[in-house]
Amino acid sequence: MPEIILPTATKQNDIQTxxxxxxxxxxxxxxxxxxxxxxxxxxxxTASPTTADKTTVMNYxxxxxxxxxxxxxxxxxxxxxxxxxxxxxxxxxxxxxxxPPLTGVSTSAVDNVxxxxxxxxxxxxxxxxxxITDFHIQKLRKSDLLLIAExxxxxxxxxxxxxxxxDSNFVYIGxxxxxxxxxxxxxxxxxxxxxxxxxxxxxVEGMDMDGMYLYVATTNHLYKLAKSTLGEVxxxxxxxxxxxxxxxLHVYLIRSTQIYRYKINDLSQVDWISITKxxxxxxxxxxxxxxxxxxYTYKINKETLQIVGTSASDAHTNVxxxxxxxxxxxxxxxxxxSNYQNLQKLYKDDLRVTSSFEDEAGGIKxxxxxxxxxxxxHPGYSSSRPGTRKLFNGHQIIGYEVV
Numbered sequence: 001m002p003e004i005i006l007p008t009a010t011k012q013n014d015i016q017t018x019x020x021x022x023x024x025x026x027x028x029x030x031x032x033x034x035x036x037x038x039x040x041x042x043x044x045x046t047a048s049p050t051t052a053d054k055t056t057v058m059n060y061x062x063x064x065x066x067x068x069x070x071x072x073x074x075x076x077x078x079x080x081x082x083x084x085x086x087x088x089x090x091x092x093x094x095x096x097x098x099x100p101p102l103t104g105v106s107t108s109a110v111d112n113v114x115x116x117x118x119x120x121x122x123x124x125x126x127x128x129x130x131x132i133t134d135f136h137i138q139k140l141r142k143s144d145l146l147l148i149a150e151x152x153x154x155x156x157x158x159x160x161x162x163x164x165x166x167d168s169n170f171v172y173i174g175x176x177x178x179x180x181x182x183x184x185x186x187x188x189x190x191x192x193x194x195x196x197x198x199x200x201x202x203x204v205e206g207m208d209m210d211g212m213y214l215y216v217a218t219t220n221h222l223y224k225l226a227k228s229t230l231g232e233v234x235x236x237x238x239x240x241x242x243x244x245x246x247x248x249l250h251v252y253l254i255r256s257t258q259i260y261r262y263k264i265n266d267l268s269q270v271d272w273i274s275i276t277k278x279x280x281x282x283x284x285x286x287x288x289x290x291x292x293x294x295x296y297t298y299k300i301n302k303e304t305l306q307i308v309g310t311s312a313s314d315a316h317t318n319v320x321x322x323x324x325x326x327x328x329x330x331x332x333x334x335x336x337x338s339n340y341q342n343l344q345k346l347y348k349d350d351l352r353v354t355s356s357f358e359d360e361a362g363g364i365k366x367x368x369x370x371x372x373x374x375x376x377x378h379p380g381y382s383s384s385r386p387g388t389r390k391l392f393n394g395h396q397i398i399g400y401e402v403v
Contacts, residue, residue: 113377113388116366117166119184122148123368123375124171125388126164135161137171137187145388151187163207163243165214167227172214174204179216179230193230197221206243206254215251215264217244222253222267236267245284247302252289254279259291261305273305281322283329285348290329292319297331297351311351316344321377323367324348332364334379343367343376357391 113127114135123140134153141148154161160176170181170190177195182188196202197218206217213233216223217240224234242254250270251262259279260272277293284290288308289300295317299309321332329346342364343357366377374391 112379113365114161115164116368116375116377116388117164117171118142118368118370118375119166119168123388123390124164124166125377126161126173127377137164137173137182139184139187140388142390145390149185149187151182152189160203162203162205165207165209167209170227172207172209172227174207174216176203177218179204179207179214179225181227181230191230193225193232196223202239205240208244208246208251210246210264215244215246217253222251222262224267234267236262236269238262238267238269242280243282245282245289247284247286250302252282252284254282259289259300259305271305273300273307275307280318280320283322283324285324285326288348290322290324290348292316292322292331294318297322297329297346299348299351309349309351311346312353315346315351315353321364321367323369325369328354330367330369330374332367332376334363334365343374 112129113125116123116125118124121142123142123145124137125140126135126137128135134155136153137151138147139149140146154175161173163174165172166184169184171184171187172179172181174180175192177197177200178192179196180192181190183190196204196216197220199220202219202221204216204218208215209227212227214223214225214227214230216225219241220237220239222236222238222240222244223232225231226233238253238255238260240253240255240260244251244253246252246264249264251264251267253260253262257276257278258272258274259282261270262268263270275291275293275298277295279291279293281292282289284302287302289298289302291298291300297311297315297319298307300306301308316331316333318333319331320334323330327348329348329351331344331346333342344353345355346353363379364376365379368375376389376391378389
């Protein structure tokens with residue numbers, strides 16, 4: 001057995017002095033008294049910490065909540081309650097708690113969001129204001145979703161604007177048969193493409209982009225446009241009625257119940273997969289496609305185009321919005337009322353549901369995830385229900401994990 005060398009008395013006194021100094025500085029920070037450190041067996045504490053309960057994990061979270069000024073949080077021993085969602089505990093039951101804490105709600109912004117996009121500081125949304133037929137593009141400050149700028153109205157936008165993208169210089173939208181780019185600061189028109197396709201019904205259904213090009217799915221064609229001029233570079237006779245996503249090598253195009261794969265350099269078709277159910281939205285990571293359909297969410301190997309995972313019966317049907325981060329899949333659906341769990345969070349490895357959120361804005365049309373936050377675009381079926389929300393991203397903000 002190796003020899004155990006204990007610190008000398010002098011060293012122990014030095015450690016104690018440093019610990020005392022840290023406690024003194026911490027007391028000043030949180031304006032409360034912290035007694036001697038408790039034994040490891042008594043560090044968790046109770047679900048509702050009292051003033052005498054100063055040194056436990058639960059009390060620390062309570063102090064954190066107070067300092068952050070977060071309201072509406074149901075704090076309990078189970079860490080997932082701090083996230084404020086419907087969450088599964090260790091034995092598989094569903095625990096109903098409060099809504100996720102909002103850090104921002106759009107008030108003067110559009111209340112029927114079709115699509116949203118993020119840059120470093122702002123959220124760009126396209127949608128319709130209450131009781132107004134025409135759509136607008138709006139720029140919201142990320143921190144609190146304050147309205148910063150608004151475009152001129154787009155006539156008949158309800159049926160002809162499907163997607164918004166943003167890069168370091170411009171905002172891009174598909175408006176009818178054209179792709180338009182807008183100045184980021186003023187949202188004024190900076191350029192537009194020619195009419196795409198040959199039929200009046202051949203409208204822009206989806207877009208994605210890389211550094212130099214826009215990839216545009218219309219009803220009957222797939223285009224590659226130069227971002228600088230919005231001029232046509234390539235065209236393929238392939239239509240997508242729900243949209244597309246790209247990676248470094250391929251374009252993945254949704255067409256009814258199929259997902260087609262095209263080479264990104266020349267738009268030649270490589271192969272395709274049929275899922276037998278209508279595909280409404282897809283998201284990509286390095287290895288997989290995540291497809292939201294009318295029945296399940298599917299995980300598809302990008303290399304083989306084989307289904308390797310299917311969500312369980314408690315997961316969403318009729319998924320129309322989907323996003324991923326490094327660990328989770330987020331799905332959204334429409335409900336028409338405020339009494340449905342319209343946002344779900346699934347584990348990426350096996351598509352198990354880890355939590356669900358009962359939305360108050362009639363459903364979710366668009367999802368963007370960034371770090372600790374989710375940005376949601378809602379249909380906003382009344383003027384009192386905001387179209388854009390910013391939420392703490394479930395467990396990720398505190399660091400708890402539900403298993």
